[in-house]
Structure formats: C-alpha cells, structure tokens
Amino acid sequence: MTALPNRDRRAERREDTRREILDAAWAVARQDGLENVTLRAVAERVGMRAPSLYSHFESKNAIYDAMFGQAWSEYLDQIEDLDASLPAAPRKALLFMLQTFVDFCTADLPRFQLMNLRVVTGFAPSPEAYAPSLRVMELFRRRAAALGAPNDEDVDLLAAAVGGLVDAQWSNDPGGTRYIRLLPRAIDALADDLGLPGPKLRRKR
Amino acid sequence: MTALPNRDRRAERREDTRREILDAAWAVARQDGLENVTLRAVAERVGMRAPSLYSHFESKNAIYDAMFGQAWSEYLDQIEDLDASLPAAPRKALLFMLQTFVDFCTADLPRFQLMNLRVVTGFAPSPEAYAPSLRVMELFRRRAAALGAPNDEDVDLLAAAVGGLVDAQWSNDPGGTRYIRLLPRAIDALADDLGLPGPKLRRKR
DNA sequence: GTCTATACACCGATAGAC
DNA sequence: GTCTATCGGTGTATAGAC
Known part of the structure; x- marks a missing residue:
C-alpha cells in the first residue's frame, strides 16, 4: 500500500x-x-x-458561469467580516452596507453586467455559481433585520432600488455620480417608511 | 414642367x-x-x-437603433394624451403614470432590455433614436412638477428605482409580481420624503 | 491529461451581376 | 433593390500528437 x-x-x-x-x-x-x-x-x-x-x-458559458460565481464570491468576501466595523446608527449602517455594493458595481462594468443584468442571453447561472449571490442576499437580510427592517419585502425593494441606481448610472452618466449620489436620500425615504430610527442621513428640503 | x-x-x-x-x-x-x-x-x-x-x-446596429426609437416612441404615444385621465390625488396620479411604464416594460423582455439596459454592447442609440426617450423623461418631469415634485433629482431617483424594480422582476422572478408589486410602497416612501400630500397608497405596517 | 490541427456551421458585411 | 458569391470572424467539436 x-x-x-x-x-x-x-x-x-x-x-x-x-x-x-x-x-x-x-x-x-x-x-x-x-x-x-x-x-x-x-x-x-x-x-x-x-x-x-x-x-x-466545458463551454464558453461555463466560463461566464465561473466568472459570475467569482464576482459574487469576491463581494461576499469583502462584506463577510464587516459586522464589527458597521456604524451604530441604523441608517448609517444601512448606507455603509449599500455603499460597498454600489462601489463594487460602479468599479467594473462587465462585472456589474454579469452580476446584476442578464446581458448574456442563453446564460443562466448554475445553482453552484448562484450560491454566493444567495449568501450575499441572506447576509444582507440578516443585517437589515438586526437594524430593524425584518421584512423580506423591504430588503427586496431596497436591493432593487440600489440596482436601479447603478444601472441608471452606467446607462446615462457613466463615470459620473448623478444617480448613485442619490443613495442616502433613497435610504432615508425607505427608512422613514419602515419607521427606522434617525438621525436622517440628509437634511429635508 | x-x-x-x-x-x-x-x-x-x-x-x-x-x-x-x-x-x-x-x-x-x-x-x-x-x-x-x-x-x-x-x-x-x-x-x-x-x-x-x-x-x-446600413448595419445591424442601425436596426437595433430604429427598434430603440420605435419602442420609446410607442410608449410616448401611449402616455402623451393621458393628462385628462390622470387621477386627482397626487400619489394616485404618480402611481398611475409609473404603472403604465412598469406594465409596458414587463410585457416584453427584449423591448425592456433595449430601452433600459445596455444589453447590446457596441450599440449606443443615435441622437435621433434617443430623442423620444428624452421626450418621455421631459413629460414625466413636467407632470411630476405639477404634482408637487419639481426637483430633477426626485424624478431621477424615482425613475431609477422603477427601472430597478422591473429589472429585478425580470432577473429573479420572471412572470411573477414579487418586485413590481412594491411600486406603491416605493411611491409612498418617496412621496413622504418629498412632502407630497396624501392620502397614502398603502397602509403603514 | 493536455494541447494542436483541422473542420463545421454560423455570423455581419461587402462586391458585383442583373 | 435584390440576388449570389465570398470574406474574415465566431463558438464548438473531434481526431490525434505527446
């Protein structure tokens, strides 16, 4: 032997x-x-x-698939050990979390397209590659719940709105900040709706 | 002669x-x-x-370009003569307007991809094809201003959020309503933030 | 196992006959 | 204006060298 x-x-x-x-x-x-x-x-x-x-x-789509998983894993790694450094104020914590996502998505267009849009037709991520993105969502839900937003619908709305901001940024003002700078306002509006305690991130007009 | x-x-x-x-x-x-x-x-x-x-x-992209202009023109036609039928309550009017856009975008995936996402790389709409989409935005700004939301930033945020909802709907729950049903809540949240008069579209939890 | 060479069917685009 | 023929490119598949 x-x-x-x-x-x-x-x-x-x-x-x-x-x-x-x-x-x-x-x-x-x-x-x-x-x-x-x-x-x-x-x-x-x-x-x-x-x-x-x-x-x-085994195919070109398998390469896309691995890239998809890689991108979400990379972001997951980046936020996994962040609990300690989250601000205490709920809205600031929310902003901090979402800002990391916005930054990650605005730093690299093809990565954003692969992660969030269905740009490559005929490509749908395999369950294996999809897993890290589900873990990100799960982590996000857990933290949002700890901050006082326990409802899945709230997280869905927030996530969709943030994705929309990044998409609009890339589509209509690439390299600028016209849309993504509205993130604090978006959070304030949602936080008010949810009854999350202040202080507000932005002054009211 | x-x-x-x-x-x-x-x-x-x-x-x-x-x-x-x-x-x-x-x-x-x-x-x-x-x-x-x-x-x-x-x-x-x-x-x-x-x-x-x-x-x-003159090229395949010229066909995409014409399709892009066609899609936005079609939507523009649909909403241009709508002023008379808008509800009186500001939030209901806002919801009515945005719901027409959501319906239009969820009815046809390639049309939505062409209108709102940059799915086809190497394709950027020509100024001529872009014009009707600018007219839609202009019309939307005018109506939002009449409802009490005169700020461009508010309209940008609302438009981006709605686009995000539709994109999330197509990406994560095609054919369903998981994301687009959150539209009234999104409008309420933003409307509160803007100080738009009620009544609310949704009951608070 | 890993790579090369070769082939296939398809793509957008162009040239030129009619 | 529409056709045929053709070009250089693509993703993909397979046979076979090492």
Whole structure:
C-alpha cells in the first residue's frame, strides 16, 4: 500500500490554470465588452489555442458561469467580516452596507453586467455559481433585520432600488455620480417608511 | 414642367418595407433573444436574403437603433394624451403614470432590455433614436412638477428605482409580481420624503 | 491529461451581376 | 433593390500528437 501525497499537485496546477483563464477572460471583457469575449482572445492571453480551453471549461458559458460565481464570491468576501466595523446608527449602517455594493458595481462594468443584468442571453447561472449571490442576499437580510427592517419585502425593494441606481448610472452618466449620489436620500425615504430610527442621513428640503 | 405627384409612392413603399423588417426583427428578438437576432433570420421572415437588408438599413446596429426609437416612441404615444385621465390625488396620479411604464416594460423582455439596459454592447442609440426617450423623461418631469415634485433629482431617483424594480422582476422572478408589486410602497416612501400630500397608497405596517 | 490541427456551421458585411 | 458569391470572424467539436 503506497502512501498518498498529502497534496494533489496536479489538481492544484489545474486550479491555477482555471484561475488564469478566468483572469484573462475578465481582462478581455473589460477591454472589448462582456459579450465580445471570444475563446480565441482568451486563449491568446494565456498562451493557448482556443480549443485547449475545453480541457478546463466545458463551454464558453461555463466560463461566464465561473466568472459570475467569482464576482459574487469576491463581494461576499469583502462584506463577510464587516459586522464589527458597521456604524451604530441604523441608517448609517444601512448606507455603509449599500455603499460597498454600489462601489463594487460602479468599479467594473462587465462585472456589474454579469452580476446584476442578464446581458448574456442563453446564460443562466448554475445553482453552484448562484450560491454566493444567495449568501450575499441572506447576509444582507440578516443585517437589515438586526437594524430593524425584518421584512423580506423591504430588503427586496431596497436591493432593487440600489440596482436601479447603478444601472441608471452606467446607462446615462457613466463615470459620473448623478444617480448613485442619490443613495442616502433613497435610504432615508425607505427608512422613514419602515419607521427606522434617525438621525436622517440628509437634511429635508 | 411636369407636375409632381402629391405623394411619393416610392418613399411610402420604402417606409413600409423598413417597418416590415423591424416587425420581423422584433419577432425574432422575442423568439430567440435580443442579441440572438441575426440578419439571416430577419431576412427569412420578410422573404429576403440577408444582404438585401443593407438596402434598407446600413448595419445591424442601425436596426437595433430604429427598434430603440420605435419602442420609446410607442410608449410616448401611449402616455402623451393621458393628462385628462390622470387621477386627482397626487400619489394616485404618480402611481398611475409609473404603472403604465412598469406594465409596458414587463410585457416584453427584449423591448425592456433595449430601452433600459445596455444589453447590446457596441450599440449606443443615435441622437435621433434617443430623442423620444428624452421626450418621455421631459413629460414625466413636467407632470411630476405639477404634482408637487419639481426637483430633477426626485424624478431621477424615482425613475431609477422603477427601472430597478422591473429589472429585478425580470432577473429573479420572471412572470411573477414579487418586485413590481412594491411600486406603491416605493411611491409612498418617496412621496413622504418629498412632502407630497396624501392620502397614502398603502397602509403603514 | 493536455494541447494542436483541422473542420463545421454560423455570423455581419461587402462586391458585383442583373 | 435584390440576388449570389465570398470574406474574415465566431463558438464548438473531434481526431490525434505527446
């Protein structure tokens, strides 16, 4: 009976290659647009021929799928250990949380398109890739409940409104702040409606 | 000196053909998805070969452009003569206006994607096609001002939030009402923030 | 297992005959 | 104005070298 190595070096290398391919895909997406990602362009960036990618991903949509999961996981990592640094005031805490999402989404257009819009037709995230986005939503619900907004509908409305602000920002004023600067006002309005304690984030006009 | 006919029959026929092509493009978009529209599929539907479309549109993006303008014009027509039938209560009037937009956007996914999202990369609407969407926004601002919301920022926030609701509806619960049913609550919250007179659309929890 | 070479069917677009 | 023929590109599939 031979001893098994305690690390599977082959699997590690495989995982490295997969990550390298995904990095290349992100780079191409940022340069040429999310749906202008081509297997040939990705392959060239990692020093391969296009068909070789099929040794690591079973299709182009599988690459999109992995990118989708990667993006949400990255955001999840960023907010997971944030409980300690949340402000005490409920509205400020809400703003802080949502602002991290807005910042994350406005920093990278193809990432936002992949995470929040259904830009790539024929692509629907697999349950596995969808999981981290559900965890984000769950975490958000838990924190909102702790702040005094226990209702799922409230969180849905807030999430949809924030997504709408980011989308409008990218669509109508890319690089500017015309829409996303309205986030504090949106939170105040909703918080008032929910009966969340003050103080208000913005002065009333 | 020969008399000119008072109608340019040739131009009329040309316009008819253009409209026929656009109708076919919408049909393909609804069947196969907005970005799976191919010139060959559109041409087949109108009984042509693909290259013949170039006699009527200078590129595929020009077809998208015309569709974009068509969609917004259609919505503009629908709401232009609505002043008379608006409810008297400000919040009800606001809800009525926004509900027409939500209904219009939830009725047809490719149309919504073309109007509100930037799904087709490399496509940006021409100034000419963009005009009717600006007229819709202008009309909306005018009516909101008449209802007591004269500030551009308020209208921006409301528009972005409504767009977010529709997008979340299509992305996470297509065919359902989970998000769009929150419209009255969203309006109440914003209206309270703006100091718009009641009565409220929804009972407070 | 990993990669290359090659092929296929499709895409948007153009040239030129009629 | 519509056609055929064709171009360079695409995603995808498979055979086979190593």
